[in-house]
Amino acid sequence: MKAIVIGAGIVGLATARALASRGYSVTVIERSRQAAGASVRNFGMIWPVGQPAGPLYATAMRSRAIWKEICTEAGIWHQENGSLHLAYHDDEQAVLEEFFAANHADRPSLALLPKHQVRDKSSVAVLEGLQAALWSSDELIVDPREALLKLPAFLAEKYGITFQFGVAATRVRSGEVHTADGHVHEANTIVICSGQDFETLYPAVLAQSGITRCKLQMMRTQAQPANIGASLCAGLTLTHYKSFATLPSRAALVNRFEKESPEYLRHGIHVLVSQNQAGEITLGDTHEYGLHHDPFDRTDLNQLVLRYLETFCLLPNSEIQESWHGLYAKMPGDHAWFLHHPEPGVTILNGLGGAGMTLSFGMAETCLSPDGTAS
Numbered sequence: 001m002k003a004i005v006i007g008a009g010i011v012g013l014a015t016a017r018a019l020a021s022r023g024y025s026v027t028v029i030e031r032s033r034q035a036a037g038a039s040v041r042n043f044g045m046i047w048p049v050g051q052p053a054g055p056l057y058a059t060a061m062r063s064r065a066i067w068k069e070i071c072t073e074a075g076i077w078h079q080e081n082g083s084l085h086l087a088y089h090d091d092e093q094a095v096l097e098e099f100f101a102a103n104h105a106d107r108p109s110l111a112l113l114p115k116h117q118v119r120d121k122s123s124v125a126v127l128e129g130l131q132a133a134l135w136s137s138d139e140l141i142v143d144p145r146e147a148l149l150k151l152p153a154f155l156a157e158k159y160g161i162t163f164q165f166g167v168a169a170t171r172v173r174s175g176e177v178h179t180a181d182g183h184v185h186e187a188n189t190i191v192i193c194s195g196q197d198f199e200t201l202y203p204a205v206l207a208q209s210g211i212t213r214c215k216l217q218m219m220r221t222q223a224q225p226a227n228i229g230a231s232l233c234a235g236l237t238l239t240h241y242k243s244f245a246t247l248p249s250r251a252a253l254v255n256r257f258e259k260e261s262p263e264y265l266r267h268g269i270h271v272l273v274s275q276n277q278a279g280e281i282t283l284g285d286t287h288e289y290g291l292h293h294d295p296f297d298r299t300d301l302n303q304l305v306l307r308y309l310e311t312f313c314l315l316p317n318s319e320i321q322e323s324w325h326g327l328y329a330k331m332p333g334d335h336a337w338f339l340h341h342p343e344p345g346v347t348i349l350n351g352l353g354g355a356g357m358t359l360s361f362g363m364a365e366t367c368l369s370p371d372g373t374a375s
């Protein structure tokens with residue numbers, strides 16, 4: 001049985017792996033010479049703590065286990081450094097305590113740390129004014145630029161997956177993929193993982209799904225002199241992730257941000273801090289939603305990110321050496337992803353939003369049945 005996967009971002013790679021492990025002979029067709037989309041532009045955070053209890057947390061943990069296995073086997077750098085959510089206000093502390101109370105029975109990885117233990121986990125967390133800290137040992141980081149480069153070679157070697165880079169799929173029908181170089185490729189199963197390209201394949205289906213784009217601005221510092229420990233975030237992050245969305249205490253926190261610093265909520269800013277193998281810190285981000293985005297980045301939004309960063313993290317070297325933006329595909333409402341069959345034997349898998357690195361490997365395992373059909 002032959003399968004073609006379109007797109008060599010993390011969703012395409014995870015899908016290709018899942019199909020190959022179900023016995024398919026898999027070819028991945030990717031427009032770029034190497035992956036250059038959302039999957040290389042992110043923090044590299046595998047972030048289960050951001051997923052709500054139940055199937056999504058389970059999917060994130062399944063992904064985490066697969067990432068760990070692959071990174072170990074393929075020699076991809078990764079660090080199981082966990083995460084800290086830092087609280088400097090009563091309303092932030094209330095959210096952390098409520099989250100811990102609701103989740104610690106199912107997530108033994110969680111702990112509320114007293115202030116004096118925070119330094120053991122992070123050399124850069126601001127301790128002055130710190131009221132509470134939620135530690136989670138689930139989080140893992142990879143360097144997405146390295147991981148997305150090495151994964152195809154590993155998947156080719158381990159599963160015999162074939163990659164065609166620099167080839168754009170222009171048309172898909174049941175059983176066949178037409179590419180811009182004039183070839184027609186035949187396959188029993190075709191899975192389209194085209195990320196934020198909604199205009200090339202099945203544009204009408206994607207338009208009807210309500211899927212949209214999100215633009216995120218990011219920065220990277222120069223290398224720090226030492227390992228900073230856990231990945232960090234603070235109060236704004238509690239307004240962002242689904243795992244906190246249903247907590248009653250969250251409303252007071254959002255109200256305060258609306259009054260004190262509405263510009264952060266208006267631009268979807270929350271600040272995450274992750275360190276890569278070179279010691280550099282990846283920082284961000286902003287969230288702007290819509291089908292069209294300005295190709296230029298706003299310095300004022302990056303300044304807001306840096307200003308908020310200082311409230312909870314003091315880096316020895318905060319000089320910014322790179323900035324960029326990424327675009328990801330996002331479904332409306334509570335949909336964690338978009339899975340649709342526009343024709344027999346053709347599946348569209350997309351729209352994992354800000355959690356594609358966290359969910360993709362687990363999602364592909366969950367969505368593909370033993371015979372490789374997606375549901």
Ligand SMILES: Cc1cc2nc3c(=O)[nH]c(=O)nc-3n(C[C@H](O)[C@H](O)[C@H](O)COP(=O)(O)OP(=O)(O)OC[C@H]3O[C@@H](n4cnc5c(N)ncnc54)[C@H](O)[C@@H]3O)c2cc1C
Binds near residue numbers: 046356
């Ligand atoms: C700035 C930023 C930070 C993020 N941080 C995190 C994080 O820390 N943790 C986390 O879990 N998630 C994070 N995310 C989300 C995550 O990166 C995305 O959910 C994920 O990368 C989406 O993967 P994808 O494969 O769908 O898209 P992409 O990585 O964009 O890949 C799609 C690929 O399809 C190819 N393609 C499209 N159309 C065609 C065609 N017709 N023919 C051939 N090839 C085609 C494209 O060239 C592209 O390479 C972040 C995203 C961004 C932008």
